[in-house]
C-alpha cells in the first residue's frame with residue numbers, strides 16, 4: 001500500500017511523478033487557455049477507467065456540455081459510452097456557481113462516488129470557485145474544504161485552473177497552491193520563433209518528482225511529454241532565453 005500510485009498513463013508524466021499521483025490527493029493543473037489542462041484531466045479519467053478499471057467523475061462548469069463530449073471524442077475518448085457502462089459520470093454545473101451549488105454538488109459527488117465506486121475525479125475548472133470568495137484567503141478555505149471532501153470519498157483528484165494572466169502568476173493562484181498536494185504548471189513558450197508547450201511538476205507532497213521542465217505536445221491521443229528543454233532558461237516565467245545569452249547579459253560589464 002505504501003508506495004501505491006495512481007497512474008495517469010499520460011506518456012512521460014508518471015515518470016516525472018515517480019509512478020503517478022499519490023492516492024487520495026488533490027492535484028492542480030494550472031495554465032493559460034488552450035495549453036491542455038482539460039485534455040490532461042480527461043486523459044487521467046479515461047485511462048483510469050480503461051486501463052485500471054477505476055470509475056471516474058468529471059465535474060465541469062462548461063456552458064455548452066455537448067462541446068465537452070466533442071472535445072473528448074476528438075481524442076477517441078467516448079465519454080457517452082463510458083457513461084452507459086456506468087464507469088463515468090459527467091456532472092454539469094452552471095458556470096455561475098453559488099456556495100449552495102457547491103454544497104449540493106458536493107452531495108451529488110458523494111452519492112455518485114459511493115454508488116459507482118469512483119476512484120478519480122476531474123474538476124474542470126476550480127477557477128469557477130473564485131467568484132464565491134471574498135478574497136484570496138476565503139478562496140483558499142472554500143477550495144480547502146472542497147478538496148477535503150473529495151479525499152474523504154477516497155477520490156484522487158485533478159483540478160484545473162486557468163492562469164489569470166498569460167505570463168507569471170498572482171497571489172490568488174499561489175494561495176491555492178498551498179492547499180493542493182500536487183501542482184503541475186503548463187506554459188506556452190516561444191523558442192526560436194515557434195510556440196511550444198512546457199510542463200513542470202512544481203510540487204508533489206510526500207514524494208520525489210522530476211524538477212526539470214519538459215516539452216509536451218497535444219496529439220490525436222492526448223498529451224505526450226517529450227524531452228526537456230536544453231540550454232534554455234526563463235521558460236516558466238514566459239521569457240525563455242538561450243542560457244549563454246542570459247549569462248552574457250547578466251555578467252557583461254555595462255558600457256557607458
Ligand SMILES: Nc1ncnc2c1ncn2[C@@H]1O[C@H](COP(=O)(O)OP(=O)(O)OP(=O)(O)O)[C@@H](O)[C@H]1O
Nearest residue numbers: 032033034035036037038039074075162218219220
Ligand atoms: N485531436 C487533437 N489533436 C491535437 N491537438 C488537439 C486535438 N484536440 C485539441 N487539440 C489541441 O488542444 C488544445 C485545447 O486543449 P484543452 O482544451 O485541453 O486546453 P485548456 O487548457 O483546457 O483550455 P481552456 O483554458 O480554454 O479550457 C487546442 O487548442 C488544440 O491545440
Ligand SMILES: [Mg+2]
Nearest residue numbers: 037038039124
Ligand atoms: Mg479547458
